[in-house]
Amino acid sequence: MAKLTVSDLDVKSKKVLIRVDFNVPIKGGVIGNDNRMVAALPTINYVTENGGKAILFSHLGRIKTEDDKKELSLRPVAEHLAELLNKPVTFVPETRGAQLEDAINNMEDGDVLVVENTRFEDLDGKKESGNDPELGKYWASLGDVFVNDAFGTAHRSHASNVGISEAMKAEGKKAAAGYLLEKEIQFLGNAVDDPKTPFVAILGGAKVSDKIGVINHLLGKADKVIVGGGMTYTFYAAKGIKIGNSLVEEDKIELAKEIMEKAGDKLVLPVDNVVATEFNNDAPSQVAEGDIPDGYMALDIGPKSVQLFKDTLADAKTVVWNGPMGVFEMSNFAKGTLEVGKFLGTLSDATTIVGGGDSTAAVQQLGVADKLTHISTGGGASLEYLEGKTLPGIAAVSDK
Numbered sequence: 001m002a003k004l005t006v007s008d009l010d011v012k013s014k015k016v017l018i019r020v021d022f023n024v025p026i027k028g029g030v031i032g033n034d035n036r037m038v039a040a041l042p043t044i045n046y047v048t049e050n051g052g053k054a055i056l057f058s059h060l061g062r063i064k065t066e067d068d069k070k071e072l073s074l075r076p077v078a079e080h081l082a083e084l085l086n087k088p089v090t091f092v093p094e095t096r097g098a099q100l101e102d103a104i105n106n107m108e109d110g111d112v113l114v115v116e117n118t119r120f121e122d123l124d125g126k127k128e129s130g131n132d133p134e135l136g137k138y139w140a141s142l143g144d145v146f147v148n149d150a151f152g153t154a155h156r157s158h159a160s161n162v163g164i165s166e167a168m169k170a171e172g173k174k175a176a177a178g179y180l181l182e183k184e185i186q187f188l189g190n191a192v193d194d195p196k197t198p199f200v201a202i203l204g205g206a207k208v209s210d211k212i213g214v215i216n217h218l219l220g221k222a223d224k225v226i227v228g229g230g231m232t233y234t235f236y237a238a239k240g241i242k243i244g245n246s247l248v249e250e251d252k253i254e255l256a257k258e259i260m261e262k263a264g265d266k267l268v269l270p271v272d273n274v275v276a277t278e279f280n281n282d283a284p285s286q287v288a289e290g291d292i293p294d295g296y297m298a299l300d301i302g303p304k305s306v307q308l309f310k311d312t313l314a315d316a317k318t319v320v321w322n323g324p325m326g327v328f329e330m331s332n333f334a335k336g337t338l339e340v341g342k343f344l345g346t347l348s349d350a351t352t353i354v355g356g357g358d359s360t361a362a363v364q365q366l367g368v369a370d371k372l373t374h375i376s377t378g379g380g381a382s383l384e385y386l387e388g389k390t391l392p393g394i395a396a397v398s399d400k
Ligand SMILES: Nc1ncnc2c1ncn2[C@@H]1O[C@H](COP(=O)(O)OP(=O)(O)O)[C@@H](O)[C@H]1O
Pocket: 204, 205, 206, 207, 208, 228, 229, 230, 231, 247, 298, 299, 300, 322, 323, 324, 325, 326, 327, 328, 329, 355, 356, 357, 358, 359, 360, 378, 379, 380
């Protein structure tokens, strides 16, 4: 890699700021899947084993109101990290100020500290996700060197990744890539620079407005693009199919129309769905073909869609998948994701890549992860990387 990496650094007794992606699925303080945390351990261990002080930054979820802060503190994540590392981890419930600065000054070589959710800064004018230069500069001032290991966030230009990197470099200090970042781009680069065909992309999940644009690009690369999960119903709306109360991005319906015109039969949509009266595992549910009845929302793809997707995937040699086919967190709506995941595991001689925080949780929870070629910690990040875009988080790191 032409970028500076963590192994190029002398970290002994240095305050090493590390941006990780600990944006894990979490509910009521319970972590649903810790894959992203485990994936960051090599970089953290390298720093501590070489006598550095590891100061970790991450966002968790999206913070829009003061209330969101209660559900989305990084404290449980810091506690779980202590278990994974089998050593104490200091958690500072602030993103700036005397308490944070004192805690950092009190660190010994080899210590680990976790700073509170960086997106708490978003309540005050989107300072974190808007990459407020003053904030990046302040965070950079807390350390001697910066390591970006947050591949899953590399497509965002945040104060905690791009901002710290830029401020470090402006002060003549270094910003390096961590092991996970390095590993992810090596793998994704190799797999898709010249993919074995047929190449099939599968796009689902809930971040419709973020990811629908990627389909345009994938159409130029892939032989088929399968759309499922929460991504489906914006396309249904564009086709004039009734969607009931299903997830939809009204202002992307026009884009969905354009994509469908361009795609022709390259784009494969579900033909049936599991629909329920509420966003609840125990809600009355049924399979609906075509129109989704009034008062219902689609929470999974149906059995005919599963068969259609299997037929579409049958001879694939490269598959890239981001976004679950349904609300797999609820057992009654996990089947579509499970069936697609299981089928990918049976493809012979194919490279199968699954990316995303929730997609990874899904394939691990459903027990199909081991049969896949590569699990990427990045969903939006891997899609944008595959698109050939320069990821701002990577670009901002120092050159070798
Ligand atoms: N039909 C649906 N309606 C609402 N949410 C859905 C639907 N299908 C999937 N989802 C949700 O999408 C979420 C994951 O989306 P996303 O974050 O884009 O994927 P990833 O983290 O894998 O990149 C999951 O929490 C899942 O419950």
